[in-house]
Amino acid sequence: xxxxxxxxxxxxxxxxxxxxxxxxxxxxxxxxxxxxxxxxxxxxxxxxxxxxxxxxxxxxxxxxxxxxxxxxxxxxxxxxxxxxxxxxxxx
Amino acid sequence: xxxxxxxxxxxxxxxxxxxxxxxxxxxxxxxxxxxxxxxxxxxxxxxxxxxxxxxxxxxxxxxxxxxxxxxxxxxxxxxxxxxxxxxxxxxxxxxxxxxxxxxxxxxxxxxxxxxxxxxxxxxxxxxxxxxxxxxxxxxxxxxxxxxxx
Numbered sequence: 001x002x003x004x005x006x007x008x009x010x011x012x013x014x015x016x017x018x019x020x021x022x023x024x025x026x027x028x029x030x031x032x033x034x035x036x037x038x039x040x041x042x043x044x045x046x047x048x049x050x051x052x053x054x055x056x057x058x059x060x061x062x063x064x065x066x067x068x069x070x071x072x073x074x075x076x077x078x079x080x081x082x083x084x085x086x087x088x089x090x091x
Numbered sequence: 092x093x094x095x096x097x098x099x100x101x102x103x104x105x106x107x108x109x110x111x112x113x114x115x116x117x118x119x120x121x122x123x124x125x126x127x128x129x130x131x132x133x134x135x136x137x138x139x140x141x142x143x144x145x146x147x148x149x150x151x152x153x154x155x156x157x158x159x160x161x162x163x164x165x166x167x168x169x170x171x172x173x174x175x176x177x178x179x180x181x182x183x184x185x186x187x188x189x190x191x192x193x194x195x196x197x198x199x200x201x202x203x204x205x206x207x208x209x210x211x212x213x214x215x216x217x218x219x220x221x222x223x224x225x226x227x228x229x230x231x232x233x234x235x236x237x238x239x240x
Binding site: 048049 | 184185214216
């Protein structure tokens with residue numbers, strides 16, 4: 001994935017977080033390393049389900065279970081990496 | 092999996108009178124459950140909601156949809172645990188964008204449908220909808236959390 005495409009994906013993920021999880025901040029105020037949970041963006045375990053639904057809807061990537069979710073739903077960086085990996089596999 | 096439409100509501104929900112807001116299960120199709128409920132005109136709360144102008148409280152419509160969602164969730168994932176001899180319960184964790192489109196009157200039959208959107212970990216997201224005489228009176232989404240006792 002080229003640099004511009006990757007930057008675009010970061011913007012899309014941050015926009016998803018703000019819109020679909022109703023965050024009260026602007027997408028550009030979210031850092032790539034901000035934690036999704038544990039006090040980072042202020043989301044909780046109930047939001048994890050909404051995040052999984054949003055990722056399936058917007059990026060067509062499926063998080064199969066909570067074990068994978070615990071590794072993927074850590075930061076914007078980890079979410080972008082997961083989406084890139086899945087999209088590359090799907091061609 | 093047995094036919095939940097033939098089961099007693101008290102078998103499927105932990106709720107008991109006067110807080111049961113599902114009269115009967117009408118249909119179960121895949122991950123979609125349909126129930127019905129009539130809020131009878133003699134219910135005590137109609138005296139105050141509102142005097143001379145009785146309307147079913149929105150919170151009770153939400154509760155009816157949540158209980159139907161609980162049956163849908165049990166049908167979708169709970170039965171697996173139940174077969175191991177454990178008791179599965181679902182608590183209402185979040186109500187999302189519920190709209191009340193038309194007031195519901197006493198003695199109207201409310202048809203409630205709950206369809207599983209996604210299960211993840213111990214949570215289930217459910218799309219819920221209530222209709223009276225074919226017209227949507229309320230709809231939205233809910234998240235339920237599973238506990239096993």
